[in-house]
Amino acid sequence: MISNGCRFRASFVYAFFLLSFGLLYTRLVTLQVFRHEDLLRRGLDLHRLNLKIDPRRGRILDCRGRPFAMSERVPSLYAVPEKIGDPAAVARALRPYVPLPDEELLDRLRRRKKFVWLARKLDADAAAKIERLGLEGIGFREETRRVYPQGGLLAHVIGFTDVDNKGLEGIELSADEHLRGQAGWMASHRDRKGREIMTLRRQEVPPIDGYDVVLTVDSVIQHIAESELEEACARHNAIAGCLIVMEPGTGAVLALANWPSYDPNEPARSPQDHRRNRCVTDVYEPGSTFKIVTVGVALDEGAVTLADTVFCENGAFRVGRHTLHDVHAYGTLTTAEVVQKSSNIGAVKIAMKLGERRLHGGIERFGFGAPTGIGLPGEVSGMLHPPHRWSGLSIAAVPMGHEVGVTPIQMAAAAAAIANGGLAMRPYIVREILDASGGAVRTFLPQPRGRVMSEAAAAALVSAMERVASREGTAARAALEEYTVAGKTGTSQKIDPGGRYSRSRFIGSFLGFAPARDPSILVLAVLDEPRPAYYGGVVAAPVFKAVAARTLKYLGVPPDRQPADATALRRAAASGG
Amino acid sequence: MQCRTLLFLTVVVLLSIGVVMIYSTSAVFAQESFNDSYYFLKRQAAWIAIGLAGFALAVNTDYHSLRERSLPLLLASIVLLALVFVPGIGRAAGGASRWIRLGTFSLQPSEMAKFTLVLYLADAMARKQRRIDRFWKGLAPPLALALVVLGLIIAQPDLGTTVLIASVAVIMLFVAGARLRLLVPLALAAVPAVYALVFSSAYRRRRIIAFLNPWADPEGTGFQIIQSFIALGSGGIAGLGLAQSRQKFYYLPAAHTDFIFSIIGEELGVIGSAAIVTLFLVLLICGMRICRNAIDVYGQLLALGIVSLIGLQTIINIAVVTGAVPTKGLPLPFISFGGSSMVFNLFAVGVLMNVGRHMDTDTAAHYLERHAGRTMRV
Incomplete structure (x- = not known):
């Protein structure tokens, strides 16, 4: 055996080992017990990952549940530049999938930031290919993309969102608070590459998805409206057009069309001019359609009756230094005939019986000079001067729809009040807000705005308007075979930049409803600068006819009129039987 | 309980x-790198199986039979250590040539050299007990061989293993009875050598600086040690729970090899980490008892060398x-991932x-009888 001296040396080594182990324990207790809090906090700073979870934006549906706008989950590509070793190589690899200029892509990859977006809302296909590249320092985050499955249909009403799903236009903007939902969040951990460690997810508050917004619009009727409007605009070389289909009894908008249009899936591809919802943002001088307001007020105030006659000066009537003309020279016309033939002189003379103040008050009651409150962004009030600012000539201009500026929706709403027996309904386009399970969060009921004229006066005016769509009226082309029609044409000169009425730029419009005595629908068609034909009865009345005929058939409204030959047949059958 | 049973358990x-x-x-890393979360587990299991076979062989082989094989084994180790520098045979990783390619596996000759040097020194020192006081005839030859081994390992470069082997060699020489008059100058001579080595290499210098103040450069040189602190510190007393480590998600480099102990501390807390230290302490105590009670100087020195290692x-x-x-890049015995280390440690x-088997049974007496002529002075 080894010597005692060496045994001592072995013990010395043993003691050294034991002492070292003692030091290890001390070190462990120091780090794990005494410095626990501090080091745990430092660790959390590294690992903590609090993620915001985007809610799914609600859908926008038509009155039968067909989606105009919906959201789908898609991957978005981001980079963590500080984790990228060779930005040039990564840029080369990503080039085919990232819609950025090469320099911009490289610049983003070189930024001294912890997070940069490279491509938002990619196709799942491209994302899978990028994933397979196995690049360091890039990753995906799921986002929701807004899609408009019906393309440009109802685009001006629906609007669109920005890349962060915030509503920018239309219903997307006005109903944003209902659509956007509430973001959820998640407390989790991340690995050193910044990815979430799924197994260490601690807490999750799920997002509340946005509510669905149900419109009063029917996409079938909307389609009818848009296709007929586009065709008419093309045929008459108009620069723009508006078409509104409303339910007079409720104020519900069944279709609201503008031309030119755009695709909300790619709003940036169209000029801003195409994205405007002219029906609520644009003001025009309504021209003769406005005579129904003038006559309506006069009938209601008792200033005239339907059978009262007015001398129409054989086509030329001097007011101050201005001479008023009719398209055709008329002698004596009844009030009904003034509407039927659209006599300017007749309308002005009826208005003169009313007086400025009563006329202005009546026009205001019809809702002009104030937004209708339909709830679409950008709606304007139009232009209606108070009587004290009227010139001496105003009484000869306002009754025939000059010196007033109206929006198509105001005009449609005013006419709807007449169709509805004098009771004005506030036009509305959002019918319901539904939660994710389809339960109604809010329901919007038809809202009476007030009575604009007595029922009797309204009935009288309707009977006059029925004569418009006849062989003797201004809009024979608006007549429907199976339904009675009440309507009014309008043709107005646009104002040139110099402030004078243009001799070449016109607005031709027609408004009408059917069946006349119990209307299911009201249609207003406005064509901007049609040429060479520009009379409302020529350019707009056929649009009304096509839209009304197709819509009434689609809605299954029972006909209230027999086609001429059918009547004859039935009569023959009755006598024979 | 018998010392050997406790050691084995x-x-x-x-x-x-x-x-x-x-x-x-390693599961997360293995899944991502090899598409198989069991990749390292399977390999480690295979190495443990090989190691246990070696263990069984060693337990049942009279350790004296290793004596005449210790020099050839050491020379073989030196050859293998030299081979890591030969292109095509050696495999370099992370700036160091430490491995020899063997198909899909790699052999780390320094692990073998560690063990064979202990075998050789135990034999040499036991043989030269009488001449141990003399430098040229006693200390010089084994010292020269040890220096060759150390020189080859430092050239890889692997300072950690070098320091470890040098320390074990010094311990063995010290306990074998080498005069302090010889050992102390030797140790003093090593100081400037180590100093020069440390400060000749930029990464070692950085490691020293990082050690002194890791928080000075938390993203750079201090990164690994800070991540290790965070792992251990997050564990606290009871730990985050098995498999709940966060630091293993790429924050702590070498989480399944040299720094596995940090993750153990993170998941199992001070209770788990101290328990492991205690297991090693038990191993040390058992080993030292075997050393003390070994029947001959060779056995004592061999046991001491292995326990020290x-x-x-x-x-x-x-x-x-x-x-x-x-x-230092040193794995934790029996726990860290690594094949060569596992096999030689188990052996x-x-x-x-x-x-230990010879000390408490008749075999000891029987052996002494048979080899009476060759036993050392007592």
Whole structure:
């Protein structure tokens, strides 16, 4: 055996080992017990990952549940530049999938930031290919993309969102608070590459998805409206057009069309001019359609009756230094005939019986000079001067729809009040807000705005308007075979930049409803600068006819009129039987 | 309980903990790199199987039969150590040539050299007990061989293993009875050598600086040690729970090899980490008892060398991960991932148990009788 001296040396080594182990324990207790809090906090700073979870934006549906706008989950590509070793190589690899200029892509990859977006809302296909590249320092985050499955249909009403799903236009903007939902969040951990460690997810508050917004619009009727409007605009070389289909009894908008249009899936591809919802943002001088307001007020105030006659000066009537003309020279016309033939002189003379103040008050009651409150962004009030600012000539201009500026929706709403027996309904386009399970969060009921004229006066005016769509009226082309029609044409000169009425730029419009005595629908068609034909009865009345005929058939409204030959047949059958 | 039984159980428990923790620390990385979360676990299991076979062989082989093989084995190790520098045979990784390619596996000759040098020194020192006081005839030849081994390992470069082997050699020479008059100048001579080595290489210099103040450069040189602190510190008393480590998600480099102990501390807390230190302490105590009671000087020195090798490596590894000494690349015996280390450590423990087998049975007396002429002076 080894010597005692060496045994001592072995013990010395043993003691050294034991002492070292003692030091290890001390070190462990120091780090794990005494410095626990501090080091745990430092660790959390590294690992903590609090993620915001985007809610799914609600859908926008038509009155039968067909989606105009919906959201789908898609991957978005981001980079963590500080984790990228060779930005040039990564840029080369990503080039085919990232819609950025090469320099911009490289610049983003070189930024001294912890997070940069490279491509938002990619196709799942491209994302899978990028994933397979196995690049360091890039990753995906799921986002929701807004899609408009019906393309440009109802685009001006629906609007669109920005890349962060915030509503920018239309219903997307006005109903944003209902659509956007509430973001959820998640407390989790991340690995050193910044990815979430799924197994260490601690807490999750799920997002509340946005509510669905149900419109009063029917996409079938909307389609009818848009296709007929586009065709008419093309045929008459108009620069723009508006078409509104409303339910007079409720104020519900069944279709609201503008031309030119755009695709909300790619709003940036169209000029801003195409994205405007002219029906609520644009003001025009309504021209003769406005005579129904003038006559309506006069009938209601008792200033005239339907059978009262007015001398129409054989086509030329001097007011101050201005001479008023009719398209055709008329002698004596009844009030009904003034509407039927659209006599300017007749309308002005009826208005003169009313007086400025009563006329202005009546026009205001019809809702002009104030937004209708339909709830679409950008709606304007139009232009209606108070009587004290009227010139001496105003009484000869306002009754025939000059010196007033109206929006198509105001005009449609005013006419709807007449169709509805004098009771004005506030036009509305959002019918319901539904939660994710389809339960109604809010329901919007038809809202009476007030009575604009007595029922009797309204009935009288309707009977006059029925004569418009006849062989003797201004809009024979608006007549429907199976339904009675009440309507009014309008043709107005646009104002040139110099402030004078243009001799070449016109607005031709027609408004009408059917069946006349119990209307299911009201249609207003406005064509901007049609040429060479520009009379409302020529350019707009056929649009009304096509839209009304197709819509009434689609809605299954029972006909209230027999086609001429059918009547004859039935009569023959009755006598024979 | 018998010392050897306790020793064996301790090693088995350490191996079991190792297997579980290898999986816990490597599964994510393995899944991502090799598309197989069991990649490292399977390999480690294979190495443990090979190691246990070596262990069984060693336990049942009279350790004296190693005596005449110790020099050839050491020379073989030196050849293998030289081969790591030969292109096509050696495999370099992370700036160091430490491996020899063997198909899909790699052999780390320094692990073999560690063990064979201990075998050789035990034999040489036991043989030269009488001449140990004389430098040229006693100390010089084994010292020269040891220096060759150390020189080859430092050239890889692997300072950690060099320091470990040098320390074990010094311990063995010291306990074998080498005069302090000879040992102390030798140790003093090593100081400027180590100093020069450390400050000649930029990364070692950075490690020293990082050790002194890791928070000075938390994203750079101090990164690994800070991540190790965070892992251990997050564990607290009871730990975050098995498999709940966050630091293993790429924050802590070498989480399944040299720094596995940090993750154990993170998942199992101070209770788990102290328990592992205690297991190694039990191993040390058992080993030292076997050393003390060995029937001959060779057995004593062999046991001492093996215990020092495993004990010192454990101490250095845990001291590194707890920031008590500068970072060295040394695995934790029986626990860290690594084949060569596992096989030679298990073989060494087998030899240790065989040394212990002779002390308490008739075999000892029988042996002494047979080899009476060759026993050392007592």
